[in-house]
Amino acid sequence: MLVHEHVQKAKEFLEVSDAEFVSGDNMQGAEKLWGAAAQAVMAIAQRRGWDYGRHYALKTAVQQLAEECDGDNPLLGEALVGGFNTAETFHANFYHNFMEDFQIEAGRPVVRRFVNRVLDMVD
Numbered sequence: 125m126l127v128h129e130h131v132q133k134a135k136e137f138l139e140v141s142d143a144e145f146v147s148g149d150n151m152q153g154a155e156k157l158w159g160a161a162a163q164a165v166m167a168i169a170q171r172r173g174w175d176y177g178r179h180y181a182l183k184t185a186v187q188q189l190a191e192e193c194d195g196d197n198p199l200l201g202e203a204l205v206g207g208f209n210t211a212e213t214f215h216a217n218f219y220h221n222f223m224e225d226f227q228i229e230a231g232r233p234v235v236r237r238f239v240n241r242v243l244d245m246v247d
Contacts, residue, residue, distance in 0.1 A: 130167035155218035161211035207238025
């Protein structure tokens, strides 16, 4: 996939996740939310020539982004790492369905902000 295709897929997954959560399918909503986060990281990693082919590579890319932000805006770096960690929780929820409704409601905007911040950094 090309960078712009990852960007588009991230946006699509955000929309689909909202619909899944509204319909009550928290497992699919969680997986689509994770997919949005993963696609956003893939887009920026591809743009910068970083590895993005494995889960660990995505985590490493987020850490690299956070380190880049530390000089100018350390709070942004922390937000990026926290947003990715929250997205990983949604990914795990797809397999184990352990998240309570209040956790889902609290975490969804965190991941959405993460995706939008990363997508803003792509260009």
